Amino acid sequence: xxxxxxxxxxxxxxxxxxxxxxxxxxxxxxxxxxxxxxxxxxxxxxxxxxxxxxxxxxxxxxxxxxxxxxxxxxxxxxxxxxxxxxxxxxxxxxxxxxxxxxxxxxxxxxxxxxxxxxxxxxxxxxxxxxxxxxxxxxxxxxxxxxxxxxxxxxxxxxxxxxxxxxxxxxxxxxxxxxxxxxxxxxxxxxxxxxxxxxxxxxxxxxxxxxxxxxxxxxxxxxxxxxxxxxxxxxxxxxxxxxxxxxxxxxxxxxxxxxxxxxxxxxxxxxxxxxxxxxxxxxxxxxxxxxxxxxxxxxxxxxxxxxxxxxxxxxxxxxxxxxxxxxxxxxxxxxxxxxxxxxxxxxxxxxxxxxxxxxxxxxxxxxxxxxxxxxxxxxxxxxxxxxxxxxxxxxxxxxxxxxxxxxxxxxxxxxxxxxxxxxxxxxxxxxxxxxxxxxx
Amino acid sequence: xxxxxxxxxxxxxxxxxxxxxxxxxxxxxxxxxxxxxxxxxxxxxxxxxxxxxxxxxxxxxxxxxxxxxxxxxxxxxxxxxxxxxxxxxxxxxxxxxxxxxxxxxxxxxxxxxxxxxxxxxxxxxxxxxxxxxxxxxxxxxxxxxxxxxxxxxxxxxxxxxxxxxxxxxxxxxxxxxxxxxxxxxxxxxxxxxxxxxxxxxxxxxxxxxxxxxxxxxxxxxxxxxxxxxxxxxxxxxxxxxxxxxxxxxxxxxxxxxxxxxxxxxxxxxxxxxxxxxxxx
Numbered sequence: 040x041x042x043x044x045x046x047x048x049x050x051x052x053x054x055x056x057x058x059x060x061x062x063x064x065x066x067x068x069x070x071x072x073x074x075x076x077x078x079x080x081x082x083x084x085x086x087x088x089x090x091x092x093x094x095x096x097x098x099x100x101x102x103x104x105x106x107x108x109x110x111x112x113x114x115x116x117x118x119x120x121x122x123x124x125x126x127x128x129x130x131x132x133x134x135x136x137x138x139x140x141x142x143x144x145x146x147x148x149x150x151x152x153x154x155x156x157x158x159x160x161x162x163x164x165x166x167x168x169x170x171x172x173x174x175x176x177x178x179x180x181x182x183x184x185x186x187x188x189x190x191x192x193x194x195x196x197x198x199x200x201x202x203x204x205x206x207x208x209x210x211x212x213x214x215x216x217x218x219x220x221x222x223x224x225x226x227x228x229x230x231x232x233x234x235x236x237x238x239x240x241x242x243x244x245x246x247x248x249x250x251x252x253x254x255x256x257x258x259x260x261x262x263x264x265x266x267x268x269x270x271x272x273x274x275x276x277x278x279x280x281x282x283x284x285x286x287x288x289x290x291x292x293x294x295x296x297x298x299x300x301x302x303x304x305x306x307x308x309x310x311x312x313x314x315x316x317x318x319x320x321x322x323x324x325x326x327x328x329x330x331x332x333x334x335x336x337x338x339x340x341x342x343x344x345x346x347x348x349x350x351x352x353x354x355x356x357x358x359x360x361x362x363x364x365x366x367x368x369x370x371x372x373x374x375x376x377x378x379x380x381x382x383x384x385x386x387x388x389x390x391x392x393x394x395x396x397x398x399x400x401x402x403x404x405x406x407x408x409x410x411x412x413x414x415x416x417x418x419x420x421x422x423x424x425x426x427x428x429x430x431x432x433x434x435x436x437x438x439x440x441x442x443x444x445x446x447x448x449x450x451x452x453x454x455x456x457x458x459x460x461x462x463x464x465x466x467x468x469x470x471x472x473x474x475x476x477x478x
Numbered sequence: 479x480x481x482x483x484x485x486x487x488x489x490x491x492x493x494x495x496x497x498x499x500x501x502x503x504x505x506x507x508x509x510x511x512x513x514x515x516x517x518x519x520x521x522x523x524x525x526x527x528x529x530x531x532x533x534x535x536x537x538x539x540x541x542x543x544x545x546x547x548x549x550x551x552x553x554x555x556x557x558x559x560x561x562x563x564x565x566x567x568x569x570x571x572x573x574x575x576x577x578x579x580x581x582x583x584x585x586x587x588x589x590x591x592x593x594x595x596x597x598x599x600x601x602x603x604x605x606x607x608x609x610x611x612x613x614x615x616x617x618x619x620x621x622x623x624x625x626x627x628x629x630x631x632x633x634x635x636x637x638x639x640x641x642x643x644x645x646x647x648x649x650x651x652x653x654x655x656x657x658x659x660x661x662x663x664x665x666x667x668x669x670x671x672x673x674x675x676x677x678x679x680x681x682x683x684x685x686x687x688x689x690x691x692x693x694x695x696x697x698x699x700x701x702x703x704x705x706x707x708x709x710x711x712x713x714x715x716x717x718x719x720x721x722x723x724x725x726x727x728x729x730x731x732x733x734x735x736x737x738x739x740x741x742x743x744x745x746x747x748x749x750x751x752x753x754x755x756x757x758x
Contacts, residue, residue, distance in 0.1 A: 046577045050563070050570075057565035057604075313559030317620065319528050320555045321578040322547040 047331025073290025378464025385471025611642025699742025
């Protein structure tokens with residue numbers, strides 16, 4: 040059974056390589072796109088427009104123990120139309136959300152967040168840590184600015200609250216009195232400043248937003264807010280992640296699209312040109328013919344993913360954090376897309392149907408699945424819609440293995456979705472094929 | 479060798495084959511003659527096990543129905559459509575099918591079949607560069623790759639130039655002389671007359687009659703006519719069983735400008751059986 044299927048598969052692969060246009064769009068074009076997008080992402084990226092970005096919020100002391108300023112900080116984040124927050128139980132859970140693509144960043148609010156407000160003139164200040172997805176540098180930059188802005192807004196609220204202001208100034212006075220390396224003149228200047236600040240009217244404009252101090256001289260220790268951004272490194276990975284690690288999985292999507300289209304159109308061509316009739320006459324079963332077709336597509340999909348990533352690894356330094364998981368992801372994605380090919384070939388039985396309607400469907404699936412527009416640029420409804428696209432799951436599975444540092448368990452949803460696409464595609468495609476043959 | 483019993487097939491409202499029964503004898507070249515759309519290709523498809531008949535049965539002598547993949551090893555089909563991979567070479571096309579038939583010594587077999595169809599020099603060329611006649615010959619070669627005892631040739635000369643047609647006819651003759659059984663569909667009566675031991679006339683899915691060409695002509699072709707042309711007089715047509723006698727009498731009467739004898743042929747048979755010309 041396998042011999043006949045392999046013979047058919049090898050013939051199809053030979054035909055794919057003989058047709059230069061198909062071969063280019065299957066192998067060359069995805070590579071060109073991956074390199075191009077890698078250069079773009081490596082430079083600037085976009086403006087992050089579209090849907091609000093999701094932030095995982097972790098209160099290090101537990102959400103219940105969060106102070107007034109911490110609560111206000113999160114409330115202000117939530118109120119921002121660019122941001123949507125979701126509470127994570129702890130740092131690990133928050134980190135996992137980022138790695139799995141369920142959040143742009145994880146914002147860690149330390150236990151002593153509120154008390155930092157009292158020591159802003161003595162090297163303290165509000166301090167948060169943001170763990171960001173390295174694939175989303177452009178958004179991470181915007182996020183840093185936004186976190187600073189909201190942290191400063193908390194300081195503005197502190198300055199506008201006489202009780203809290205007094206408490207903060209008292210703490211600062213006490214700290215400055217015992218500061219060993221501060222001259223008497225500086226201590227005097229701070230004391231005068233604190234006195235003046237205490238007499239300020241308690242309106243919200245008391246401290247201007249965005250004034251991050253940072254001046255020299257006596258104000259050198261004034262640091263009202265500090266945002267530390269840490270890029271999450273893949274687990275078990277030592278090398279750096281670069282922009283090509285993001286663009287090459289996108290290139291994989293295009294390669295898979297090329298394979299699917301070539302093989303779906305190829306099957307329709309076999310039907311219209313009579314060679315399928317010849318296969319039907321030969322002493323091979325319909326199952327062997329279908330298996331051969333699917334096997335050819337499977338091998339082509341594997342080849343395109345592997346060739347792209349090998350090129351990325353050797354020429355552009357794309358790291359593959361977990362090679363075995365990457366191979367598993369490659370095999371499962373290839374199986375899923377072989378099923379997609381079978382579906383298209385079973386439903387669109389003419390060359391025109393496969394080339395026209397089939398290509399339109401697959402192009403839409405690729406677009407909403409992140410093959411053309413990165414997922415983070417998409418509005419929320421499109422992100423939800425991307426669930427129906429096998430491209431989304433394939434890109435995520437490959438990313439999960441090469442730089443997201445995901446485990447097999449974490450990739451199970453992606454693997455499951457791809458296997459489901461494969462099985463359903465084979466079932467529908469096989470049924471369509473049998474129906475056409477029975478005529 | 480091949481028995482078709484009461485075959486019928488409809489495609490929607492169209493009756494493609496209507497109660498067709500036929501016995502093809504071992505070693506004969508059997509012609510299925512009918513116009514386009516008569517049901518020839520559907521009959522062939524059912525005989526090959528590719529299309530399931532609505533009623534009736536197909537059996538290969540001693541082997542069973544061709545719906546069984548192993549039974550189909552004994553059949554070779556050259557479909558009307560050129561069923562070839564354009565981007566593969568002639569050798570690659572043949573080798574691919576040889577492997578599907580699990581043949582041993584594929585290379586030798588490919589070379590031998592290329593030789594048989596006169597394409598040895600073009601084995602390494604891609605099919606897309608072949609002329610129509612060469613593609614037809616390769617189409618036939620693929621049907622021969624596994625050396626089947628029964629060959630089905632569906633309009634094997636469709637769309638080729640006269641020289642290529644003669645080549646193919648010679649090739650079929652040569653295959654027949656090797657003892658193969660051949661079912662040959664065509665709408666060219668000259669081909670059927672030249673090649674076929676027996677001919678079946680098919681129209682609207684019905685097999686109207688079967689016999690040798692001379693039997694069919696004798697049964698349905700009518701008599702021979704002698705047409706006499708005289709100066710300034712319309713030509714005269716005389717039907718006769720003894721054309722020589724009519725010619726002699728005409729010549730003895732003088733003033734004959736021309737003479738021709740019109741013998742009945744398969745065209746006349748078809749006209750008599752269906753009421754229309756084969757070329758309509």
